[in-house]
Each structure stands twice: as C-alpha cells, then as structure tokens.
Amino acid sequence: MPQPLSQPLQLDRIHCRYDEHEVVRDVSFTLERGQIACLLGPSGCGKTTTLRAIAGLEPLTGGDIRINGQRASSAGFTLPPEQRGLGMVFQDHALFPHLSVAENVGFALRRVSAAERQRRVDECLAMVRLQGMGGRYPHELSGGQQQRVALARALAPRPPLILLDEPFASLDLDLRRQLNQELRAILLHEGTTAVIVTHDQEEAFAIATHVGILRAGELMQWDSPYNIYHAPATRFVAEFAGAGAFLRGIVDDDNHVSTAAGRLHSHRPLTRPAGSQVDVLLRPEDVVPAEQGALATRVQHRVFTGPNILYRLEMDNGEQLSCLTGSHVDVDVGALLKVDIAAKHLVLFGN
C-alpha cells in the first residue's frame, strides 16, 4: 500500500551484509517531511552502509526501504540510485573540475528552461553564501567553499530527501560547526528531509531533529537529541551520548534514590520498585559547585575548554562524578570542591 507523501523515507527492518558479515541488522525508522536525522555511533557500526543502502548503493538482504511511499529496496530488488531522485553530499563526492561553480550547481537542472535554471542556481548559491562566485572553477575555491557548492548542487533540484556522509569532516572544527549550523538553517528553510552520518555527537545534537544511535549494526535508540542525552534507553547510549558518571544507589520510593552523594530526588516517578539496586546516571551539569554544597569531593582531573572546565571529582567512598562549570570556577587538581546534585529527573540502570 503506498505510504502518504509526508513520509519521504521509511526503513522497515533492513539488513545488509558483506559476504558472511551482517553489518546492518533489523534497522527501522521513518522520517516525516522536513525532519533531519543524524546516524551516530562508533567506527564500523554501520552508519555509512545504512546511508548507502538508502542511496541504492548497497543491496538489502532483508526488510525494505520506501522513498516517498514507493518501494526502493528490498531483498533482491534495488532501484538504481539515479532513479531515486535523492540529493547526495558525500565526503568524497567531488565537484566536476571542468565545470564552473554555476554549471556544477545547475547540473541536475538540465530539464528546466535556461531562465529557470539560472534563477535556481543564483538562489542556491545565495543560500550557501557564494553569491557572485558562479563563474569560478572548483580549484579556485577553498575546501569549505567546495563543500558549499556540493550542497548547493545537491539541493538545486529540490530533492525530497538528501543524504550527507560526514560532509564537512575534512574541514577544521570552527568551520565545520559554522557550516553545520548553516546546513541546518538551509534544510529547515527548504523543508528538505535529510539523513546525515557523523561521528561527532555534539554535531549530531546541534543539527538533528532525530538521532539514531547504532551499535554493531543495530539501532539502539531513535529519538530526539534531548531524549538521547537525558533519557538514554541503555547504558551504551548513555555513555556514547555524552560525559557523565554512574553512582550506585538503592531506590527508596517512587521519587528517591539513596546514594553516597545523598538522597537524590527525581521529579519524574521512578519505574523501579523500592529496594532495587541501581546505577544512577549523573551528567556533568547535574553536579554544581557551591560554597555551602552538601557534598565534599576532591578534584582528580580537569580539562579547560575555554568557556568551561570539565572536572572529574572523587567522593569519600571512591566513587566518581563529572562536573561541568564555567571556567571562572577554577580549582586545582587535588583541591577540595563542594558540590550539590541538581539532577531534575533520575535515569536509572540495573546493576
């Protein structure tokens, strides 16, 4: 049955293998129009293979992929990439060197009139802030400008779905962050649905409406960036999605857990029975330095990042906490630091 057009992409229990190795297992997710997904996970977990399967570059051994409601891949069937109508920006997706910037951007617009093509090329170049550069050739551009042209080229035909594989990975951090923010703004403005592969958790959180965390070919969690960080479904997701520490505890009642850092309160009711032994996830911003803080800790390690300092703290019983402060709270390794625990809701795992 055709799916509604509001779902540009639907993966239903897809599997991919290279020879004997199944590298994507039972992965399902759906994107509505305008949603931006980031696939995130450790090296070799199957991010690029999943993206290539969506592009039609890898066959499926099970499940199916629908694009705009039409079957695009299933076991034994792969609609060729050029018939999927997708935009793609891959790290190694070079521009055509012998074509000007404008010709590159207009490449997929051969079927429209010259006037309309010119209008859309100008519009796309403005979108990626390369107005007036249409006459240049790729070798006359910086790496960041070349990737902007690749993005403009992919967006020019207004594809329903665009796939990006670490599009700015070769650029330095500042430029990458800036381009990622521009990318998000452009995708939201154009209403383009996107799937982006990245290694970088901060990058994923900053761009995505939805994040998929993969581990060894399996999708561990598909959720908003907020929930991936604050309501991780598994310990793996909790650890992969950001810094933090786990404290041993015992559930007291629906809203309290006793730990060596005190009796912690959760605004959201806890789902485990009283008496359960648990590990409580505390993110670095849940641990707040205070002169009259209830908990005395000792600084074990500190990382200065400019605006912030990330501390690793040790409690009297040897358990550790992470603590993120503004860089004005500047304490040496070995010094005492008093803190309060300010977690609003508690995330618990069985231990």
Ligand SMILES: Nc1ncnc2c1ncn2[C@@H]1O[C@H](COP(=O)(O)OP(=O)(O)OP(=O)(O)O)[C@@H](O)[C@H]1O
């Ligand atoms: N062409 C291939 N032939 C055989 N095995 C492959 C091939 N391409 C990838 N693999 C293997 O499939 C698994 C998934 O690879 P994939 O490139 O999808 O991972 P990834 O999550 O994108 O990794 P990275 O973040 O390092 O790019 C890895 O174990 C990889 O070694």
